[in-house]
Amino acid sequence: MTKILFIEDxxxxxxLFKKRFELEQIDLIAAENSAEADQKILAxxxxxxxxxxxxxRENGLDILEKLKKKPKTQKIPIVVFTNYEKKExxxxxxxxxxxxxxxxxxxxxxxxxxxVKAVLAGKNPNWxxx
Amino acid sequence: xxxxxxxxxxxxxxIFMEDCLFYELTKDDFWLVPNNYAxxxxxxxxxxxxxxxxxxxxxxxxxxxxxxxSIISILLLSAFFILxxxxxxxxxxxxxxWISFIWTIFYYIGPSTFILAYxxxxxxIWQKDFYFQQKLLLLSLLLPELIFALSRHGVAFFDAHACVxxxxxxxxxxxxxxxxVLVLAAIYDYYCFSKKETPISKKKSxxxxxxxxxxxxxLGFDLVSTYLVNNGFTNNFVLDTYAYFSIPxxxxxxxxxxxKTNEFGFRLQETKVMFAVLFIVVGALILFIKNTDxxxxxxxxxxxxxxxxxxxxxxxxxxxxxxxxxLELLNRELKKLDQTKDEFITLASxxxxxxxxxxxGVSSLMVSGKINDFSKIEQQRxxxxxxxxxxKLEIIIADILxxxxxxxxxxxxxxxxxxxxxxxxxxxxxxxxxxxxIEEKGLIFEMEPEGIMAPRVFGQxxxxxxxxxxLIHNAIKYTPTWQDEKAGVRGKIWVDVRQDPxxxxxxxxxxxxxxxxxxxxxxPHLFDKFFRAENARMSQTEGNGLxxxxxxxxxxxxxxxxxxxxxxxxxxxxxxxxxxxxxxKANI
Numbered sequence: 001m002t003k004i005l006f007i008e009d010x011x012x013x014x015x016l017f018k019k020r021f022e023l024e025q026i027d028l029i030a031a032e033n034s035a036e037a038d039q040k041i042l043a044x045x046x047x048x049x050x051x052x053x054x055x056x057r058e059n060g061l062d063i064l065e066k067l068k069k070k071p072k073t074q075k076i077p078i079v080v081f082t083n084y085e086k087k088e089x090x091x092x093x094x095x096x097x098x099x100x101x102x103x104x105x106x107x108x109x110x111x112x113x114x115x116v117k118a119v120l121a122g123k124n125p126n127w128x129x130x
Numbered sequence: 131x132x133x134x135x136x137x138x139x140x141x142x143x144x145i146f147m148e149d150c151l152f153y154e155l156t157k158d159d160f161w162l163v164p165n166n167y168a169x170x171x172x173x174x175x176x177x178x179x180x181x182x183x184x185x186x187x188x189x190x191x192x193x194x195x196x197x198x199x200s201i202i203s204i205l206l207l208s209a210f211f212i213l214x215x216x217x218x219x220x221x222x223x224x225x226x227x228w229i230s231f232i233w234t235i236f237y238y239i240g241p242s243t244f245i246l247a248y249x250x251x252x253x254x255i256w257q258k259d260f261y262f263q264q265k266l267l268l269l270s271l272l273l274p275e276l277i278f279a280l281s282r283h284g285v286a287f288f289d290a291h292a293c294v295x296x297x298x299x300x301x302x303x304x305x306x307x308x309x310x311v312l313v314l315a316a317i318y319d320y321y322c323f324s325k326k327e328t329p330i331s332k333k334k335s336x337x338x339x340x341x342x343x344x345x346x347x348x349l350g351f352d353l354v355s356t357y358l359v360n361n362g363f364t365n366n367f368v369l370d371t372y373a374y375f376s377i378p379x380x381x382x383x384x385x386x387x388x389x390k391t392n393e394f395g396f397r398l399q400e401t402k403v404m405f406a407v408l409f410i411v412v413g414a415l416i417l418f419i420k421n422t423d424x425x426x427x428x429x430x431x432x433x434x435x436x437x438x439x440x441x442x443x444x445x446x447x448x449x450x451x452x453x454x455x456x457l458e459l460l461n462r463e464l465k466k467l468d469q470t471k472d473e474f475i476t477l478a479s480x481x482x483x484x485x486x487x488x489x490x491g492v493s494s495l496m497v498s499g500k501i502n503d504f505s506k507i508e509q510q511r512x513x514x515x516x517x518x519x520x521x522k523l524e525i526i527i528a529d530i531l532x533x534x535x536x537x538x539x540x541x542x543x544x545x546x547x548x549x550x551x552x553x554x555x556x557x558x559x560x561x562x563x564x565x566x567x568i569e570e571k572g573l574i575f576e577m578e579p580e581g582i583m584a585p586r587v588f589g590q591x592x593x594x595x596x597x598x599x600x601l602i603h604n605a606i607k608y609t610p611t612w613q614d615e616k617a618g619v620r621g622k623i624w625v626d627v628r629q630d631p632x633x634x635x636x637x638x639x640x641x642x643x644x645x646x647x648x649x650x651x652x653x654p655h656l657f658d659k660f661f662r663a664e665n666a667r668m669s670q671t672e673g674n675g676l677x678x679x680x681x682x683x684x685x686x687x688x689x690x691x692x693x694x695x696x697x698x699x700x701x702x703x704x705x706x707x708x709x710x711x712x713x714x715k716a717n718i
Contacts, residue, residue: 010484012515016491019512023503054480083483086476105483108494 020109340383347376405439485519536683543687578626609645657682
């Protein structure tokens with residue numbers, strides 16, 4: 001069963017996406033901060049990470065940088081999934097080799113599933129969107 | 131200056147006489163003064179003043195602005211220049227026809243100088259030009275001068291002994307009358323304006339004093355020298371030439387004000403060039419003069435020019451530097467504001483989108499029919515999530531609108547809907563509204579007994595209620611049920627309303643809790659827009675970071691302040707001090 005780690009601090013969102021992913025036989029595990037994420041990555045070995053940017057005091061970009069630097073985690077595809085729309089953030093995510101950048105507000109659960117499946121299948125992310 | 135220069139006039143017929151006979155036409159020290167009669171002080175009273183006038187005219191023309199003050203300055207300087215020149219000529223020309231001709235110019239320029247100086251003063255004080263009719267009236271003061279000049283009424287006789295025209299008493303009287311009327315008009319102007327603007331600005335007062343000084347010196351020397359000559363104390367008009375110091379003095383004040391206010395954009399380079407030229411010209415005079423006394427005078431002038439020039443250049447330098455640093459500061463502030471605004475928009479849109487994401491996600495499941503693939507309980511949970519987010523959106527929109535309103539300073543808390551408010555009653559009401567939440571969370575709530583009744587405060591109840599509600603809500607939200615679960619100690623919130631014992635102009639609302647506390651680093655930013663303390667973010671995902679900003683703005687608007695004492699893990703004490711009567715703030 002495919003496992004996805006959702007680094008996100010809004011419980012309603014976690015519930016929504018977790019349930020929708022279940023219908024696709026995908027297991028969505030949630031982590032609310034980087035410490036929890038580290039722990040879950042070790043324990044669950046997710047196939048993909050969905051990463052929010054504004055996480056309480058933490059910045060999702062820092063987590064992205066850290067994960068992409070660590071040899072153990074750098075191969076896990078990471079999709080930035082946020083409502084924080086800022087050109088600099090988008091560019092930085094790209095330069096830190098995130099696999100995709102999705103705006104939550106523009107993405108329904110169905111669309112998210114399609115994009116996640118595409119990334120898992122190794123297709124090129126749609127970086128030119130914005 | 132308009133009077134004869136000899137106590138014993140000798141009558142000559144102009145038709146038969148071309149040159150005045152009594153001068154010994156010897157070349158004196160200086161080409162401009164070919165006779166022994168002309169006083170040496172002429173170098174000092176006229177020539178430097180004329181050079182300065184020319185340079186100033188040049189500067190005014192170069193920095194020409196279509197403002198009345200600019201035009202008046204040019205006219206006044208030109209009038210002064212012509213007056214000085216004409217006076218120099220009358221001292222030196224011995225041809226009667228020429229002197230008679232030049233004397234008519236005197237008739238205009240003398241009073242014109244006075245009229246223009248008054249005009250300048252008036253416009254500077256009121257910062258607006260005269261109406262057309264007023265200008266006409268001012269100009270009409272010159273009309274009798276025209277009659278005097280074109281007819282014989284101004285001239286009593288030609289004094290060939292002194293080589294001057296002797297004016298009629300009518301003419302002299304009229305000239306003094308004009309001067310006195312203008313001085314009185316200046317005093318009246320100042321009086322009227324001081325009623326309108328209190329206190330009257332220093333610059334305006336300064337120019338009025340300069341005008342007064344100008345009149346005093348001008349008329350003073352003229353009258354004294356006339357008196358002395360007419361009464362036979364002396365036969366020399368040297369004292370009269372001192373009257374010419376008055377105009378440069380007036381202009382020194384004026385130029386100082388111009389540089390100070392930078393009204394005409396005089397630049398550093400121009401001032402430097404002007405003073406360099408002036409310095410060289412005045413310095414060059416030393417070479418022409420053989421008389422020791424005059425040389426000393428010129429050297430003194432030279433040194434004064436040097437010092438004044440240096441002071442003025444330094445002043446302009448300082449002014450420009452101040453302006454530059456002020457601009458830089460403003461620029462930095464603007465950039466910061468712009469950044470804050472951008473940040474506000476980015477964060478506000480994030481705050482709005484997050485709840486919408488859930489609402490949209492749930493609705494998309496409903497539209498596609500996929501919601502039916504879930505159990506009833508799960509479906510119920512989806513609906514709840516969407517409902518929660520709708521409520522949250524509602525609050526965020528209200529908060530953002532409030533925050534925007536407060537940051538645009540559009541709210542004047544003291545303007546409308548104000549009343550006297552009993553903060554204790556207000557707090558009791560707010561706490562009662564939260565009764566259910568406090569009980570559900572299992573917290574202990576205590577309100578200190580009243581004791582001495584706190585005075586009521588003046589303000590808008592709906593805003594004060596919003597602010598205090600926000601603080602109580604935070605206290606409940608961030609205080610865990612158990613302070614020490616093992617020992618069975620529950621979390622607790624205290625509230626106290628009391629007049630500040632040390633600063634009796636304030637009523638303090640103290641809200642104390644045994645909550646998680648605020649990290650020390652976060653306290654200074656607690657009331658910033660969109661700021662949330664680190665541990666608050668970790669424990670509570672709800673909250674948009676606008677609540678405390680709104681609280682701060684409301685309390686500030688009521689002339690109050692907030693103090694925060696906090697220790698992580700122990701609790702927080704918020705002391706909100708509200709001014710009893712913000713309207714009488716100045717009296718405290």
